[in-house]
Amino acid sequence: MSNTQAGTAESSSADVEKRAFREGFKACAPTIPGIFAWGMVAGMAMVKSDLSIAQSLGMTFLVFAGSAQLASLPLMTANVPLGVVFLTALVVNLRFVIFAAALAPHFAHLPWYKRLWHGYFSADVTMGLFPQRFPAETAPHTAGKVGFFNGIGYPNWCTWQAGSVTGILLASQIPQSWGIGFAGTLALLAVAIPLTINMAALAGVAVAGAVAVAAAGLPYRLGLLVAVIVGMMAAMAVDTVLDRNKEAGDE
Template structure:
C-alpha cells in the first residue's frame, strides 16, 4: 500500500511517495532530530521562565497543588503572569478568564499559521498539537515549512513534536522547581533576567533578514510604548504590528528574504 507523504527533504518542492510505514517512521524520526537540533538552544530560557512562573504562583498566594494544576492546564506564561495579580486581589473569575484570553490572543494567529499543515489529521490530534503550539514553535516551524509546503505532510509531525514537547517538559520542570523552592530562591538571583538574556541569545541568530529585523524593531518599540495599556494588550498590539511590518518589508524590499520571514519575526 502506498502512502503519499509529500516529503521534500531538499526544501525546493515536490512530493515523494513512501512505500511502507517503516519509511514514513524514518522520515518522522529524522525530522524530529532536525527539530531538536534547531530548537535545543531554547530549553535553558524556557526552564528559567518556568521557574519564574512557579515562584510567582506560590508568592501570589496559590497553594502548591493549585500552582501545579495551573502550570499543567494553562501552559502560557504571559496569561499566568496576567492572571496571578487578579487572583491575589480577589477579582471575579470571569474577569481573570477574559484577561488571560486577551493576553493570549496571539495564539489565534499562531494556530491560523500552523493549522493548514495539519488539516489532514483528525480533529482530536489537531487539538492535541494545538495545546503545545506557542512562541517557540512559531519561531522555528514556519522557517522549516513555509506555506508552499501546506500539501506536503511528511516530517511535520516529527519536527513539530521536537520543537514543542521538550519545551513543555522544560517549562513544567522549571515551574515545579519554582513552586517547590519558591520561598527558598532569593529574588536577587534574577532568574527572570537570566531567562530574558537566554531568549535574546536565541532571537538574535534568527533575525537574519531585513523583514525579520523590521518585525523585531517594530514589535519591540510598540511593546515599550504600549507598556501601560490594561490587560497587557500592548503585547498583542506589538505582535500584530511587528508581523505586519515584517510582511510589508518582505513585499517592498527587493531580495529581502522568503515569505516565511514574517512568521520568524513573530
C-alpha cells in the same frame, strides 16, 4: 499494494518522522536553558502570588502559557473579577490564533483529536522554528511535518514544566538577592531574539518593547497587555505592507 509493500511504506514513513523529530529537537536545543529559566520564574511567581502548591501545579500543566500566567497573576492577587482575568489571558494569547491559522494547513489531514493534541503543544518557539523547515508553500502531505513539530514541541513542554515545577517547589528557598527574575528575562531574550526572523516580527518586538516601557506604570501590570496588543497590531500591519509590496513587484 501487497502487505509487504504496505509494511515497507509504513516503515519508511516512520523512519522519516523519526529523523524529522531528531531535526526538530536539534533545532530547539539552544532554547532549552532559556525555557527552563523562564519556566522557573513563572513557577516562583505563582507561589509568591499566594497560590498554593497544588493550584500552581494545576495552573502550569493546564494553562501552559507563561505570558498569560504572568499577566493574570497580579489580577488574581488583587481579587479582580474572574471574567477580567480570563479576558486578559485571552488577549495576551491571541497570537496563538494566528499561530494556529498558519499551522492549520500543515496538519489538516490529521483527525481532529490529533490536531487538538498538537495544538496544546504549540508555542512561540514552535512557531519560530517550524516555518523555517516547512514554509507555508510546502505541500500539505509532505512527510516529516509531524515528527519535526513534535521534536520541538515535546522537549519545549518538558523543559518548561521542569523549570516551572522547580520554581514552584523551591520558591520559598530561593532568596530575592539571587535575581532569578532578571535571569529569566535574559533567558527570554535569548529565546526571543533567534525567533525574530523577519521585518514584521522585528516591528512587533520593537513596538511591544517600547509600549511596555511607556506603560509600565499602569496598575495590575496592564502595560504588558497593552504592549502585546499594540505589538501584534504593528507586526500584522508591517506584514500586510510587505505582502502588498511583494504582490506589486510580481505584477
